[in-house]
Every structure is written in C-alpha cells, then in structure tokens.
Amino acid sequence: MENILNVAEIGAxxxxxxxxxxxxxxxxxxxxxxxxxxxxxxxxxxxxSSHLKLLVNANLLSVVSQGRHRYFRIxxxxxxxxxxTLGAVAAIQTPPRQRRPSRVDTAMRECRYCYxxxxxxxxxxxxxxxxxRHLVEFNDEGGLITGAGMxxxxxxxxxxxxxxxxxRILFRPCLDWTERRYHIAGQFxxxxxxxxxxxxxxxxxxxxxxVIFNAAGRAGLKDVFxxxxxxxxxxx
Amino acid sequence: MENILNVAEIGAxxxxxxxxxxxxxxxxxxxxxxxxxxxxxxxxxxxxSSHLKLLVNANLLSVVSQGRHRYFRIxxxxxxxxxxTLGAVAAIQTPPRQRRPSRVDTAMRECRYCYxxxxxxxxxxxxxxxxxRHLVEFNDEGGLITGAGMxxxxxxxxxxxxxxxxxRILFRPCLDWTERRYHIAGQFxxxxxxxxxxxxxxxxxxxxxxVIFNAAGRAGLKDVFxxxxxxxxxxx
DNA sequence: CAATCACTTCGATGGCGATCGAAGTATCGG
DNA sequence: CCGATACTTCGATCGCCATCGAAGTGATTG
Numbered sequence: 322m323e324n325i326l327n328v329a330e331i332g333a334x335x336x337x338x339x340x341x342x343x344x345x346x347x348x349x350x351x352x353x354x355x356x357x358x359x360x361x362x363x364x365x366x367x368x369x370s371s372h373l374k375l376l377v378n379a380n381l382l383s384v385v386s387q388g389r390h391r392y393f394r395i396x397x398x399x400x401x402x403x404x405x406t407l408g409a410v411a412a413i414q415t416p417p418r419q420r421r422p423s424r425v426d427t428a429m430r431e432c433r434y435c436y437x438x439x440x441x442x443x444x445x446x447x448x449x450x451x452x453x454r455h456l457v458e459f460n461d462e463g464g465l466i467t468g469a470g471m472x473x474x475x476x477x478x479x480x481x482x483x484x485x486x487x488x489r490i491l492f493r494p495c496l497d498w499t500e501r502r503y504h505i506a507g508q509f510x511x512x513x514x515x516x517x518x519x520x521x522x523x524x525x526x527x528x529x530x531x532v533i534f535n536a537a538g539r540a541g542l543k544d545v546f547x548x549x550x551x552x553x554x555x556x557x
Numbered sequence: 558m559e560n561i562l563n564v565a566e567i568g569a570x571x572x573x574x575x576x577x578x579x580x581x582x583x584x585x586x587x588x589x590x591x592x593x594x595x596x597x598x599x600x601x602x603x604x605x606s607s608h609l610k611l612l613v614n615a616n617l618l619s620v621v622s623q624g625r626h627r628y629f630r631i632x633x634x635x636x637x638x639x640x641x642t643l644g645a646v647a648a649i650q651t652p653p654r655q656r657r658p659s660r661v662d663t664a665m666r667e668c669r670y671c672y673x674x675x676x677x678x679x680x681x682x683x684x685x686x687x688x689x690r691h692l693v694e695f696n697d698e699g700g701l702i703t704g705a706g707m708x709x710x711x712x713x714x715x716x717x718x719x720x721x722x723x724x725r726i727l728f729r730p731c732l733d734w735t736e737r738r739y740h741i742a743g744q745f746x747x748x749x750x751x752x753x754x755x756x757x758x759x760x761x762x763x764x765x766x767x768v769i770f771n772a773a774g775r776a777g778l779k780d781v782f783x784x785x786x787x788x789x790x791x792x793x
Numbered sequence: 794c795a796a797t798c799a800c801t802t803c804g805a806t807g808g809c810g811a812t813c814g815a816a817g818t819a820t821c822g823g
Numbered sequence: 824c825c826g827a828t829a830c831t832t833c834g835a836t837c838g839c840c841a842t843c844g845a846a847g848t849g850a851t852t853g
Contacts, residue, residue: 324644324647325574325578326577327648328571328577328643329572329573330572330647331643331650332571332572332573333569333572334572335564335572336565336567336570337565337840338565342565345564356800364843365844367842370800371801371802388799388851390800391800403642406635406639409635410639413616414615458724461634462728462743462745463698463701463727465725488696489694489701493698494699508698573811575811591829600812600813602830603812603830606831607832624821625830626820626829627829
C-alpha cells in the first residue's frame with residue numbers, strides 16, 4: 322500500500338497554513354508571482370520560495386519564468402477539485418460562525434471566482450434559478466443540461482460552450498462553503514463565467530477572488546437569464 | 558479569510574501517515590475498533606487513540622461505543638469524496654511505478670471496496686461496458702443513466718435503486734487511482750455494489766478492502782450484465 | 794558597469810507534534 | 824471479586840519542519 326504515503330504527502334502539503342494560503346490565493350485562476358504569494362501568506366520571500374518549490378515538485382503547481390519573475394498557477398483541475406472538496410469538508414466541520422464578517426468577507430460571500438467558475442451567493446442563485454426552470458438538473462452527485470436548457474443557452478450565445486462536446490453536457494456541482502448549497506462548476510461553469518465576464522457584467526477585485534456585479538450585470542441577469550437577485554438577505 | 562485555516566487543519570489531519578492509514582483502512586466502509594486501526598497503522602494503541610480523538614473532533618470520523626469496544630467509521634460521504642480526490646491527485650503526482658506488486662496489491666488492483674462502491678479493474682470494466690452500450694453516459698464531470706439504462710437495470714432487479722429517486726439518476730464518476738479511468742461512484746454505485754454482493758458474486762477479504770470475484774460472479778457478470786472481464790492484462 | 798529587484802540557497806533556531814511507556818478507567822468473563 | 828481486555832490520559836522524548844537572516848544568482852534599468 323504505497324499509495325497511502327502519497328496521500329499523506331499531499332495532505333501534509335495542503336496542511337500547512339502558509340501553503341494553504343498560497344493555494345487559496347491561486348484559486349482565483351490567475352498566475353501570481355512568488356513575492357505576491359509571500360505577501361498573501363504573510364511570510365518572507367525565502368519561506369515562500371521553499372513552499373513553492375515543494376508544491377511544484379509535487380505537481381500541485383506549475384511555474385513559468387518570465388524575466389526575473391516566476392509565475393505560479395494551479396497545475397491541474399484535479400487540484401482545484403481537491404481544494405474545493407477540502408473547503409466543503411472544512412465548512413461542514415466548522416460550526417456556523419457568529420463572527421461579524423469583514424467587508425472583504427462580505428464581497429467574497431456575495432460572489433467570487435472559484436478558479437475558473439463563479440461561486441458565492443450570486444452563483445448559487447443562478448444555479449437554483451436554472452434548476453427551478455428545469456434548464457439544468459443536479460443533485461449532490463452530478464448535473465446535466467436538459468433539452469430545454471440546451472435551447473435556452475444556445476439562444477443566448479452560449480452555443481460555443483455547448484457545441485464543442487460530443488455527448489450530453491454534464492457538469493460538476495460544487496458545494497459552496499459559504500452558502501452550503503450547490504453551484505455550477507466544471508467546464509460549463511467555466512464557460513458561463515467567461516460569457517458573463519465578456520458581457521462586462523462584473524469587475525474583479527484586484528487582489529482578491531471577490532467579484533462585484535455592476536448595475537448592468539444585475540440588470541442583465543434579470544433581462545437575459547431572468548434571474549432576480551437583488552434581495553440579498555443580510556449576512557447572519 | 559478564516560476558512561483557510563480550517564482547510565489547512567483538515568489537510569494536516571489527513572497529512573500524517575498514521576492518520577492517512579487509519580482513514581484508508583476505514584475506506585472499506587466498515588466500522589473498526591481502535592485496536593485494529595492501531596495494528597493497521599503500525600502504531601501503539603495510545604498513539605492511535607490520540608489520532609482517533611483528533612479525527613472525531615474534526616468530524617471526519619464518527620464513533621459508537623459498544624461495551625468495551627469503540628467502533629469508528631467515516632462520518633460523511635464528503636470525507637469519502639475527499640479521500641478519493643486525494644488518492645486521484647496522489648496517483649497523478651506519482652510517476653508510473655515499476656515496483657513489483659505484492660499479492661495483496663494485485664487483489665486490490667483487481668477489485669476492492671471504495672467505501673460503499675466497487676473500484677479497481679473490474680469496476681472500471683463494468684463502467685466502460687455500460688458506457689459502450691449507452692446504458693450510462695459519463696465523463697470527468699458527471700454521469701447519468703440513460704433511458705435504455707433505466708430499462709436495462711430495472712429488468713435486472715435494480716428497480717429499488719432506480720425507483721427511490723424523483724429526478725433523473727445522476728451519479729458521480731470516481732477516478733480510479735490504480736486504473737486511472739473512471740468507475741461508478743455515488744448512490745447508484747453503492748446500490749450496484751449491494752446488488753452484486755447480494756447475488757453472492759464475490760467475497761470480501763477479511764482484513765482488507767480487496768474483493769475477489771468467484772466463478773459465479775465472473776459468470777454472472779457475463780450472463781446478467783454481458784460484461785466480459787476474464788482477460789485481465791498482466792500487471793505491469 | 795553599477796544598482797536594484799525577484800528569487801533562491803544555505804544555515805541556524807525554535808516549536809510543535811508524533812511516538813511510546815506507564816498508569817488510570819471502564820467492561821467483560823468467570 | 825479477580826484477572827483480562829479495550830481504551831484513554833499523562834508525561835517525557837525526539838525528530839522534523841517552518842521560519843527567517845544572510846549570502847548568492849540572474850535579470851532589468853539607467
């Protein structure tokens with residue numbers, strides 16, 4: 322049972338707070354420099370360098386050198402899935418928090434990038450709206466786009482996302498650790514996020530995974546996708 | 558960003574070799590006593606006790622006391638998914654092994670329990686056979702049973718597994734770390750394993766997750782499900 | 794070429810946690 | 824009751840690793 326040791330090794334890698342912080346920062350889907358990641362994890366550049374070396378050696382991160390910068394990014398979708406699952410387990414394990422959320426926390430809960438797709442309250446609203454209208458079906462095991470959904474999304478300029486696959490379009494539901502409900506992940510989730518971004522409906526916070534929908538975005542969700550999400554309940 | 562620390566905590570818990578060994582042993586889906594888990598992890602009862610305390614406190618394991626025994630089991634399907642994903646990441650990260658597999662390794666690769674469903678070569682054969690015959694569809698994002706599959710499985714006494722759900726039957730594909738291909742996990746995978754077990758088609762190894770299909774099982778896979786898996790290629 | 798910047802390597806330190814022996818607490822069998 | 828068993832708690836030890844200062848490499852700028 323050689324494999325157990327490898328499992329433990331991966332666990333230990335994500336088990337250090339500094340490394341977890343680095344990985345979390347990279348979950349915004351962008352590539353970051355070593356210095357920036359050191360700042361995010363509140364450690365010195367030397368320490369970050371050793372951590373990043375370990376993560377790259379374990380194939381959790383990939384790196385490209387550009388001049389005197391080295392840009393790190395998450396190496397594979399499997400790593401994204403691992404971090405998502407870890408977050409879900411950690412959220413379940415944590416008793417519901419009574420702490421007053423900070424401003425950035427509030428934005429993060431509202432909407433954020435989860436590597437390549439959107440997460441947070443808005444993403445959950447989108448998913449449940451699609452589900453209620455039988456455009457998609459999903460439970461905690463998987464999800465797919467229905468026939469009605471295919472027509473609906475094709476009408477709205479997403480035929481590229483739909484057409485480039487041979488089989489039925491399945492997607493992965495991702496348990497949101499802030500909402501404890503599912504949103505749409507996987508390839509379709511990524512395509513959807515790209516589409517909404519191309520429409521200019523939201524802005525990304527520069528140093529954060531948080532995303533802020535602007536007025537056009539709010540209106541667009543209503544007009545194009547018939548999703549109403551103005552009545553955000555106050556954070557508990 | 559409180560959540561990062563919780564993620565790191567979970568990672569650190571599965572990051573210790575002894576604890577990873579305990580969790581792996583519990584992935585057979587059964588409940589085990591503290592002493593047995595200590596033996597599996599090659600540590601003393603005292604050390605195991607402290608590890609188990611941590612795992613229970615973190616809600617990764619649940620425990621029931623029965624007389625002077627305490628039976629531990631995995632607390633939630635989310636933990637199963639976490640360990641599966643960790644195994645997949647660890648398998649990708651590991652270069653293909655040239656090590657000669659031991660006897661128990663060979664049995665494990667052939668077929669084993671992955672908590673509540675079957676994994677290993679046989680499980681991959683079953684899944685790909687179903688997929689080829691368009692009884693199920695799946696990719697790395699999700700899976701579902703087709704209309705033809707519904708009829709097929711209902712004909713073979715699996716209507717209980719099929720009937721008890723309202724919506725379409727989606728299942729979770731699980732990347733097999735020995736075969737690096739997908740097999741059927743989730744609720745349907747569990748139902749399928751129960752069905753094959755009830756038919757008496759395989760025996761479970763007493764101290765292992767390994768499963769050995771007997772002659773009736775081999776024949777049954779052929780006769781009932783039209784799955785041919787005699788020609789197991791020699792292990793590399 | 795000199796200065797600066799991004800990053801790495803080296804070396805030393807310090808702390809945390811995994812481990813086990815010994816002792817303590819429950820439970821079962823007779 | 825007594826001994827045996829399953830398990831826990833306590834305490835001490837020991838090794839590993841995260842951290843950072845200092846120094847080194849390589850790239851960019853002026």
